[in-house]
Amino acid sequence: MSQYPTNSPFGFQREPLQYATPDASSLAVSHFFNAVYAWMAAGLGITALVAYLVSHNDAAMRAVFGSGMAVWIGLFVAEIALV
16 A cells, blocks of 8 residues: 555545636626626515505505406506516
């Protein structure tokens, strides 16, 4: 076994650690994903706020759930237009 020098108690040669340095493209991707997650968090926050306000407003609840199919179609079209 002396012909196989090791620097590890497990009997294999350990490679020196190599640290990755970020390049411009990986930084651009990182910034892009940070912006995407920020917009998604803002959208979820607005959705939660609107859901809270509608659920605590009797007039809004009656308008959404007490009306016919036209309001549901209008809400669907408005949602698709926002997206």
